[in-house]
Amino acid sequence: MxxxxxxxxxxxxxxxxSGKSQLxxxxxxxxxxxxxxxxxxxxxxxxxxxTTHLGGVSAxxxxxxxxxxxxxxxxxxxxxxxxxxxxxxxxxKVEQIQMVFNSYSLGAFVRYVPDxxxxxxxxxxHGRPEMSSDGLINFTGWGHVGTRYLKVVVIG
Amino acid sequence: xxxxILTNEASTPGSxxSGKTQLxxxxxxxxxxxxxxSSTxxxxxxxxxxxxLTTFGGVSAxxxxxxxxxxxxxxxxxxxxxxxxxxxxxxxxxRVEAIYSSASKSYGAxxxxxxxxxxxxxxxxxxxxxxxxxxxxxDAAGSPxxxxxxxxxxxxxxxxx
Numbered sequence: 001m002x003x004x005x006x007x008x009x010x011x012x013x014x015x016x017x018s019g020k021s022q023l024x025x026x027x028x029x030x031x032x033x034x035x036x037x038x039x040x041x042x043x044x045x046x047x048x049x050x051t052t053h054l055g056g057v058s059a060x061x062x063x064x065x066x067x068x069x070x071x072x073x074x075x076x077x078x079x080x081x082x083x084x085x086x087x088x089x090x091x092x093k094v095e096q097i098q099m100v101f102n103s104y105s106l107g108a109f110v111r112y113v114p115d116x117x118x119x120x121x122x123x124x125x126h127g128r129p130e131m132s133s134d135g136l137i138n139f140t141g142w143g144h145v146g147t148r149y150l151k152v153v154v155i156g
Numbered sequence: 157x158x159x160x161i162l163t164n165e166a167s168t169p170g171s172x173x174s175g176k177t178q179l180x181x182x183x184x185x186x187x188x189x190x191x192x193x194s195s196t197x198x199x200x201x202x203x204x205x206x207x208x209l210t211t212f213g214g215v216s217a218x219x220x221x222x223x224x225x226x227x228x229x230x231x232x233x234x235x236x237x238x239x240x241x242x243x244x245x246x247x248x249x250x251r252v253e254a255i256y257s258s259a260s261k262s263y264g265a266x267x268x269x270x271x272x273x274x275x276x277x278x279x280x281x282x283x284x285x286x287x288x289x290x291x292x293x294x295d296a297a298g299s300p301x302x303x304x305x306x307x308x309x310x311x312x313x314x315x316x317x
Contacts, residue, residue, distance in 0.1 A: 031187070031200075043201040045317065047233040077316065079235040093236060093267035095254035107254075129254060131266035135220030135281030137256045153233045155201055155316050 028071065043155060044071045050086045050149045054121065060145040062125040064111065068118045069154040076156030078119060080108035082128065083149045094150075097129045097137070106139055108150075121152060201316060202229050208244045208310040212277065217302045217311050220281040226274045227315045234317030236275065238265040240284055241310045252311075255285050259295045265311075277313060284309070 026032060028044040046069035048054060054065035069076075080094040096107035105124040112120040127141040142148045178190050188195045204227035210216060212223035227234075238252040254264035261282040269276040283301035287293050302309050 043316075045201045045233060077235045077237070088232060091232065091270055093270075095264070095266060097254050097256050099256060099258075101258040129256065129266075131254075131262065131264075131268065131278045131280065133220075133222055133268075133278065135262055135279055137254065137262035137264075137266075137280065151233075153235055153317070155235050 046071055046154045048150075048152045050083055050088050050151050052146045052149055054150055054152060058146045059123060059142060059148050059150050061123065061127065061142050063123050065121045065123075065152075066114070066118055067121060067152050067154065069156075070117045071154060071156050072116050073156045074113050074116050076113075076119070076154050078110055078121075078155075079153045080121060081151040081153070083151070086149060088149070088151070091151075092130065094128055096124070104139075119152075119154065204229055204315045206311075206313045208241055208246050208312050210308060210310055212311070212313070217279060217309065219279065219283055219301050221279050221302065222268075223277040223279075224274055225277055225313050225315070227317075228273045229315060229317045230272050231317045232270055232272055234270065234275075234315050236267050236316075237314050238277070239312040239314065241312070244310055246310070246312070249312075250284075250286050252284050254280075255293065257285070257293075257295050261285075261295055275315070 028046060046067075048067060052059055054063075055067050057063055057065050059065070081088075081091050082094050083089055083091045094108040096109050098105055104126045106126050106129045107124050108128070109122045109124070110119055111122040114120060123142060127139050129137050129139055131137050175192050180188050180190065180195075187200050188197050206212065206225060212225060215221055215223050217223070239246075239249050240252050241247055241249045252265045254266065256262060262280040263282050263285040264280045265284070266278045266280075267275050268278050279302055285293055285295075302311070
């Protein structure tokens with residue numbers, strides 16, 4: 001079932017910025033109200049897509065990546081994913097584990113939120129954790145520099 | 157402050173595909189923008205929650221169990237969180253974290269695979285662990301399993317995308 005929210009007077013809408021009051025959507029999923037371009041209380045989403053270079057930096061042990069999402073808020077949820085290739089084959093969500101007893105840092109960490117439009121992701125110096133089909137956590141490396149595909153999804 | 161931006165031309169809106177420019181929502185939470193008789197979905201974010209359950213995809217939650225969760229959000233760009241509670245009302249909820257202890261125990265939940273409409277949830281072989289009010293974690297106490305006798309845990313998987 002569909003529910004009509006609003007119907008405009010003419011058959012064709014005016015462009016954003018036309019000077020007329022209207023609602024319009026931007027590519028990140030935000031809905032804005034023009035006359036003052038204020039964002040309504042909608043939630044937007046940003047995805048890096050599958051890449052070996054997050055924020056222009058090769059993903060490898062201990063690397064630090066600045067992800068610019070332009071969502072305009074620090075109230076975000078973040079998931080980091082890994083896959084075998086650029087098509088996203090064999091995707092896994094990257095968890096984070098800090099093993100204090102042996103000083104191991106594994107996985108992907110949200111290290112820092114510099115502003116409302118970006119986050120900084122750090123990759124563990126000792127690789128990433130995985131879980132086998134019987135529920136056992138094991139550890140694996142990031143692979144050779146520039147070969148591990150990652151995707152960061154930010155919602156907020 | 158709220159302000160009316162776009163006013164309906166009539167007290168009753170037109171139907172979907174009426175030829176009028178309009179916004180409308182579908183039951184999955186998506187918002188569509190219509191121009192004339194064609195429409196496109198705006199890239200809005202939707203949410204799926206399993207609710208508090210002990211069985212997922214027909215499989216009871218247990219140490220080392222594997223579950224397929226169908227969310228039908230139509231995207232692989234998702235964030236996922238797993239929660240646990242003491243009963244079906246969600247009493248004492250805690251977010252499930254991945255923990256590998258000094259005693260080589262595997263706690264928590266991992267997402268092993270996903271496509272546009274489903275994901276695979278893998279539960280740790282040693283259940284889940286949590287932090288005490290004093291900020292401690294221990295292998296000996298406070299580390300319940302998933303569904304062992306007398307220790308049934310309810311789980312909830314929340315997917316946004």
